[in-house]
Amino acid sequence: PDGSRAFVSDLNATPLPGRLSAFDTGTGALLWTRLDAGPGPVVVSPDGTRLLDVSPSGARLLDAATGDIRAGPVASAFARPISFSADGRLVAYATGRGAVVVARAADLVTTIRLEWVLPVAFGLLGGGRAIALRETSFGVYEVVRWDFSRAWEVDAP
Secondary structure, eight states: OOSSEEEEEETTOOSSEEEEEEETTTTEEEEEEEEOOSSSSOEEEEEEEEEEEETTEEEEEETTTTEEEEEEEOTTTTTTEEOOTTTTEEEEEOOOEEEEEEEEEETTTEEEEETEEEEEEEETTTTTTTEEEEEEEEEEEEEEETTTEEEEEEOOO
16 A cells, blocks of 8 residues: 555466565565465555465465465465455455355454355445445346445345
């Protein structure tokens, strides 16, 4: 978030695993590299201290300054990171099997699993809320909102 670091991953790593590197944007210096990254983007926490990454062994949290694993990996084949909540307490990742998992950012313990949700149209809002596009039948979608502190679904059209 402060623009002092850039994170670069192999988007087409074949064979897996790929490489994830951090660079100082002021000097261009390489800060660290991991050789066990998944083939996709990473998501930076709102405070810039953590990264949500998906390695071949699952979703995990990395320390943005060192690249060290802080939590995980949580096994989930074909997972991909989606987002941190605005307050940084929750993360969301797609399982690759038609579900989105919302977990605590501290330890990646699942708080809720949302089925039939499109990961490209999922967002964590502040205050334990989420909004998503959910498939109700083949090619038919609806917008759904959740409030994790009260119940599953708040409303749907």
